Amino acid sequence: MAIYTKEEARKIMEKALSYSTADGCEVNLSGSESGNIRYARNTVSTAGHRSNQDLVVQSNYGKKYATATIDEFDDESLKKVVQRSEELAKISPENPEFMGLLDPQSYDESVTHIDATAKISPDFRAQVANSSIEPAAAKDVTAAGFMNDSAGFSAMMNSKGLFAYNKSTDISFTVTMRSNDGTGSGWVTRDFNDVNKFDAAEASKIAIDKAIMSREAKAIEPGKYTVILEPAASIGLLGNMGRALNARTADEGRSFMSKEGGGTKLGEKIVDERVSIYSDPLNQDVPTGTWNGEGMPLKKTSWIEKGVVKNLAYDRFWAKEKGVDAVPFPPNFIMEGGDASLEDLIKSTKKGILVTRLWYIRGVDPQTLLFTGLTRDGTFYIENGKIKHPVKNFRFNESPIIMLNNLETLGQQVRIDGNLIPYMKVRDFTFTSLSDAV
Amino acid sequence: MKRRNFIQYAGLGTGALMMPSLLMGSNISAEALLAPGLDVAAKKVLADVALNTAKSMGATYADARIGRYLNQYVFTREDKVQNVVNTESFGIGIRVIANGTWGFASTNDVSTDGIKKATGQAVAIAKANSKIQKVPVVLAPVKSHGEVSWKTPIKKDFKDVPVKEKVELLLNANAAAMENGANFVNSALFMVNEQKYFASTDGSYIDQDVHRIWPTIGVTAIDRSVGKFKTRQGLSAPMGLGYEYMDGLDSEKIAGPEGTGLIGYRNSYDIIEDATLAAKQAKEMLTAKSVDAGKYDLVLDPNHLGLTIHESVGHPLELDRVLGYEANYAGTSFATLDKWKSGNFKYGSDIVNLIADKTYPGSLGAVGYDDEGVKTKKWDLVRNGVLKNYQAIRDQVHMIGQNESHGCCYSQSWNDVQFQRMPNVSLEPGKNKYSVNDMIKDVEKGIYIAGRGSYSIDQQRYNFQFGGTVFYEIKNGKIAGMLDDVAYQSNTQEFWNSCTKICDESDYRIFGSFFDGKGQPSQVSAVSHGSSTTRFNDVNVINTGRSI
Numbered sequence: 001m002a003i004y005t006k007e008e009a010r011k012i013m014e015k016a017l018s019y020s021t022a023d024g025c026e027v028n029l030s031g032s033e034s035g036n037i038r039y040a041r042n043t044v045s046t047a048g049h050r051s052n053q054d055l056v057v058q059s060n061y062g063k064k065y066a067t068a069t070i071d072e073f074d075d076e077s078l079k080k081v082v083q084r085s086e087e088l089a090k091i092s093p094e095n096p097e098f099m100g101l102l103d104p105q106s107y108d109e110s111v112t113h114i115d116a117t118a119k120i121s122p123d124f125r126a127q128v129a130n131s132s133i134e135p136a137a138a139k140d141v142t143a144a145g146f147m148n149d150s151a152g153f154s155a156m157m158n159s160k161g162l163f164a165y166n167k168s169t170d171i172s173f174t175v176t177m178r179s180n181d182g183t184g185s186g187w188v189t190r191d192f193n194d195v196n197k198f199d200a201a202e203a204s205k206i207a208i209d210k211a212i213m214s215r216e217a218k219a220i221e222p223g224k225y226t227v228i229l230e231p232a233a234s235i236g237l238l239g240n241m242g243r244a245l246n247a248r249t250a251d252e253g254r255s256f257m258s259k260e261g262g263g264t265k266l267g268e269k270i271v272d273e274r275v276s277i278y279s280d281p282l283n284q285d286v287p288t289g290t291w292n293g294e295g296m297p298l299k300k301t302s303w304i305e306k307g308v309v310k311n312l313a314y315d316r317f318w319a320k321e322k323g324v325d326a327v328p329f330p331p332n333f334i335m336e337g338g339d340a341s342l343e344d345l346i347k348s349t350k351k352g353i354l355v356t357r358l359w360y361i362r363g364v365d366p367q368t369l370l371f372t373g374l375t376r377d378g379t380f381y382i383e384n385g386k387i388k389h390p391v392k393n394f395r396f397n398e399s400p401i402i403m404l405n406n407l408e409t410l411g412q413q414v415r416i417d418g419n420l421i422p423y424m425k426v427r428d429f430t431f432t433s434l435s436d437a438v
Numbered sequence: 439m440k441r442r443n444f445i446q447y448a449g450l451g452t453g454a455l456m457m458p459s460l461l462m463g464s465n466i467s468a469e470a471l472l473a474p475g476l477d478v479a480a481k482k483v484l485a486d487v488a489l490n491t492a493k494s495m496g497a498t499y500a501d502a503r504i505g506r507y508l509n510q511y512v513f514t515r516e517d518k519v520q521n522v523v524n525t526e527s528f529g530i531g532i533r534v535i536a537n538g539t540w541g542f543a544s545t546n547d548v549s550t551d552g553i554k555k556a557t558g559q560a561v562a563i564a565k566a567n568s569k570i571q572k573v574p575v576v577l578a579p580v581k582s583h584g585e586v587s588w589k590t591p592i593k594k595d596f597k598d599v600p601v602k603e604k605v606e607l608l609l610n611a612n613a614a615a616m617e618n619g620a621n622f623v624n625s626a627l628f629m630v631n632e633q634k635y636f637a638s639t640d641g642s643y644i645d646q647d648v649h650r651i652w653p654t655i656g657v658t659a660i661d662r663s664v665g666k667f668k669t670r671q672g673l674s675a676p677m678g679l680g681y682e683y684m685d686g687l688d689s690e691k692i693a694g695p696e697g698t699g700l701i702g703y704r705n706s707y708d709i710i711e712d713a714t715l716a717a718k719q720a721k722e723m724l725t726a727k728s729v730d731a732g733k734y735d736l737v738l739d740p741n742h743l744g745l746t747i748h749e750s751v752g753h754p755l756e757l758d759r760v761l762g763y764e765a766n767y768a769g770t771s772f773a774t775l776d777k778w779k780s781g782n783f784k785y786g787s788d789i790v791n792l793i794a795d796k797t798y799p800g801s802l803g804a805v806g807y808d809d810e811g812v813k814t815k816k817w818d819l820v821r822n823g824v825l826k827n828y829q830a831i832r833d834q835v836h837m838i839g840q841n842e843s844h845g846c847c848y849s850q851s852w853n854d855v856q857f858q859r860m861p862n863v864s865l866e867p868g869k870n871k872y873s874v875n876d877m878i879k880d881v882e883k884g885i886y887i888a889g890r891g892s893y894s895i896d897q898q899r900y901n902f903q904f905g906g907t908v909f910y911e912i913k914n915g916k917i918a919g920m921l922d923d924v925a926y927q928s929n930t931q932e933f934w935n936s937c938t939k940i941c942d943e944s945d946y947r948i949f950g951s952f953f954d955g956k957g958q959p960s961q962v963s964a965v966s967h968g969s970s971t972t973r974f975n976d977v978n979v980i981n982t983g984r985s986i
Contacts (some may be wrong), residue, residue: 042571122566144765146958260665435901
């Protein structure tokens with residue numbers, strides 16, 4: 001069994017630490033069991049099961065440190081792995097940025113493990129595939145999908161007495177539905193900690209409907225359009241923006257957060273004042289572990305509040321250099337939304353484009369956080385509050401900073417890839433060319 | 439190694455570089471990299487446990503892959519070593535067909551009991567899924583090779599080279615960049631050794647030892663007064679070579695166009711020379727002229743064109759994409775079966791010959807046998823501009839009326855199921871004797887591009903946009919200074935049909951990627967793309983400059 005309880009994990013790690021003779025020792029123990037099913041052309045293609053566990057031991061002498069790993073936990077193996085990490089640490093180059101071990105921390109409790117998810121069987125996965133395939137075939141549509149479920153734990157202990165443990169489960173699902181005439185395509189994604197919240201048939205129906213609705217798309221001229229971005233469309237750009245909120249690169253002058261003449265944009269308004277983004281491991285819709293790989297506690301943290309940058313992420317070394325508290329990278333993003341449903345957003349749009357998702361997003365210019373990519377799997381023209389017809393896919397070149405400055409309306413939030421993101425309406429979104437892809 | 443650990447190793451912020459699981463494993467010492475793994479006889483005994491267990495449980499086919507993956511990475515910035523990482527990953531993956539359906543399971547418990555248990559899981563998965571399987575798996579026949587072996591023909595094993603030597607080389611390169619005006623420099627060395635043993639119920643026992651190396655350097659220049667920064671990436675390529683790639687031999691250098699100072703590297707990379715030039719060019723990029731959008735003739739260096747070949751030729755000609763198996767992730771393809779069957783689909787102009795190849799020495803895709811025991815080879819994809827074939831493996835070729843796998847099945851580790859992956863896909867050099875300066879001399883309004891940059895293409899591989907590392911304006915047959923904010927957008931068929939001139943083989947070099955992504959769960963694969971400098975006429979260039 002790859003998943004240990006808190007007490008089992010504590011016992012193994014205490015044993016490992018008891019063999020340590022270094023200045024400091026930190027151990028990370030983790031394990032997981034995961035299963036997946038993949039289907040395409042309305043039939044199952046590949047499926048698999050994986051099991052893994054390991055113990056990582058880091059020993060340090062001053063600022064010299066090294067790690068060693070093992071996947072067997074008997075006394076002899078534990079002793080061996082600790083000794084190996086110590087031998088390696090002694091001959092390692094000194095890392096001037098090594099910050100030493102953390103003192104014991106207190107962590108919040110977050111519910112991220114659901115038994116039902118941990119008990120998913122191959123038969124359940126086959127049923128999920130069938131919940132896509134059968135209704136697709138009945139509508140002259142072809143399903144290609146993937147479901148992955150995993151259950152795992154991670155735990156950490158160090159020679160200063162720090163101890164952390166977390167157990168979590170996840171299920172993620174995506175399906176692409178293509179009309180058999182090759183002219184329509186729809187897609188949907190779902191992710192949960194709790195499999196009981198997942199309804200494969202409901203999700204599959206959305207993708208089937210989009211595949212049928214998007215058939216025989218018309219070409220319209222690329223240019224600047226008002227767009228309604230589903231959360232699956234905006235997450236790619238927002239995630240890239242969130243990950244770039246790094247204090248060190250901003251201070252070094254090589255980030256979109258660096259300021260002309262020196263300094264950073266921390267504390268400055270960079271986007272529309274209705275934009276507030278924070279992270280919160282305790283949010284019940286998107287719970288995460290409450291500590292990171294270094295053992296730093298993860299707390300609710302505001303990143304952008306009313307358009308103003310409230311925090312940049314500081315690792316422990318950079319925080320010390322700058323004389324501030326370390327701010328760990330966020331485990332999730334929660335962007336505040338509004339009351340409007342997708343239907344409301346469409347109704348209030350005189351002329352615009354509804355975008356299901358953005359695909360193949362790549363950075364073009366880190367200076368302006370410009371990204372390119374394409375719409376995919378359901379792009380529709382809206383006129384006078386109604387979807388008029390599907391349109392051919394576009395390539396966009398846009399920066400999330402410009403996008404969030406051009407905000408028109410925020411809608412309801414949806415869980416997407418472990419984040420909560422609202423539907424949003426944005427003006428002047430830049431489409432630069434047309435694509436023939438369906 | 440988990441991704442977050444990798445990020446700590448690399449001293450990188452999240453998002454700076456996402457590292458797929460190819461480069462992950464458990465940490466070991468540099469000395470431990472030299473420890474021999476299981477001998478071939480022991481691997482055969484263990485593989486037979488999987489094969490026999492599978493057969494006894496009703497499988498009609500089984501293969502087992504015992505993998506030991508040894509990696510070493512060295513990360514530095516400016517005058518500091520950020521980390522030296524050695525990893526090992528060892529385990530077995532078992533794939534079976536039962537009731538006409540695939541099943542797969544893997545384990546790091548490579549004992550008789552562990553293997554039996556995993557084999558049981560693979561068979562159970564196959565049987566559960568067979569209930570909803572519509573069409574049974576059909577495998578193309580494969581010759582039994584008996585007990586054979588293959589090794590990347592390296593001259594220097596990275597595992598025999600002291601870490602100190604590698605660290606010094608990177609720090610010297612960093613120093614060269616700083617001395618020439620860089621504000622920041624990051625460099626790294628990735629070295630990979632896949633020791634993989636394959637056995638199948640078709641009677642092959644194949645032991646392979648595969649080596650790859652990838653040096654990277656990123657040199658940043660900053661002008662704080664205007665808040666501008668530019669990074670000039672190195673012009674190395676990841677290669678299927680040993681540490682000898684770092685020797686920097688003059689005989690492997692090819693001069694770039696007059697007026698650029700650029701140097702192309704064939705099978706040997708001079709990181710100090712490249713770092714020096716990178717620093718000068720990064721500073722020059724800060725004040726380069728912003729491009730005027732419009733149509734230009736593009737002259738593309740092999741270290742740039744490789745990525746365009748990868749995206750616009752390699753991917754659309756993967757048969758699993760064409761058939762819809764990748765519809766939910768990587769996408770499908772515009773190069774549909776009816777276009778291929780017509781026998782006259784003009785993928786490119788008459789001078790365009792694109793080949794698939796799993797044997798080219800020094801390339802990332804070169805192996806003796808693929809991951810389902812098929813001997814590797816070379817074949818035509820596009821000949822004289824016409825679409826000729828796809829990339830297909832054992833369970834696919836019957837769908838295009840062929841009965842021999844192309845030998846391009848691959849899995850990134852023992853922990854993942856093998857499936858069709860891109861072989862090296864390359865543009866054959868031109869037959870006429872042309873140098874890079876011959877490409878430029880008759881261009882009135884054009885842009886010369888070297889190195890990889892931003893890249894994006896749609897899910898059927900029609901519309902793409904590419905940036906690059908460095909851009910030079912071509913005016914009336916001459917290089918006329920550096921440009922900024924350049925990206926070109928085109929349509930695959932239109933682009934390849936606008937190909938007008940290709941340098942001869944003396945300019946031929948390979949570009950590569952360690953991180954070609956495909957499949958669910960997503961897997962990476964390393965692949966090379968060869969070409970000589972090539973010209974494309976009248977391509978649409980956009981200006982990517984913005985202000986925020």
